[in-house]
Amino acid sequence: EVQLLESGGGLVQPGGSLRLSCAASGFTFSNYAVTWVRQAPGKGLEWVSGISGSGGSTHYADSVKGRFTISRDNSKNTLYLQMSSLRAEDTAVYYCAKKIGANGGTFDYWGQGTLVTVSS
C-alpha cells in the first residue's frame, strides 16, 4: 500500500525557516517523481514544487522560487521541502504527492498534509 506521511509543519515567524519531510513507503521511491502542493485556509490547491525520481530535475512555482528548495534522499525514501524567508501568504496545508511516472505526469497518491502557519 502506497503511503506518504508529511511532517515538520508548525508555527514560524515571518522571515523564518522550516523544513518539511515526506516519508514514502509501499513503492520504489526512486522510480517516481514527487511533488509538493499547498492549500491556504479556505482556498484552492496550488502546486509548489516537483522533483524527478533521480533528483536531477526540479521545478518551482514563481511564488516560491528562490525561497524554497525541494530535495529527496532515495536511500531514506524521503522527500524534503526547505522553506526560508517565509511570508504570511505561505500559510497553508502542505501535501506531498506521488507522480505517475519518473518525470512528468500527474499525481496518483497524496499524503494527509502538514500545516504551516507563518505568523508573529
Added chain:
Amino acid sequence: DIQMTQSPSSLSASVGDRVTITCRASQGISNYLAWFQQQPGKAPKSLIYAASSLQSGVPSRFSGSGSGTDFTLTISSLQPEDFGTYYCQQYNSFPLTFGGGTKVEIK
C-alpha cells in the same frame, strides 16, 4: 502560465442525478488533464488522469472527456459520498495549475 477555469463554482444535486463539471484551459493541453476530489478536512483524492483514464479504485460512475482546451467530468449517478470539491489540473507544462474548484452538495 496556463489558466484553468472551472464551471460551475458550486452545484447542488440529488442522489441519482447526472452531474457535469466543465474545465477550460487557456491554451491547448492535449489530454494532459487530471481531476481530483477533496472532501472537507481531507487530502485530495485522484480520480482521473489523461483526461479520461480512471485511477485505480475509482467507481465507474465517474468519467472524463475532452481534449485540447475543453474538458468534462461527469458523475453518471450521484451518490451521497460524492460530496466535496472537485478540481481539474493541467500537467502539459510547468507550472502545473489547478482550476478554482467546483463544490458539489447533495440535496
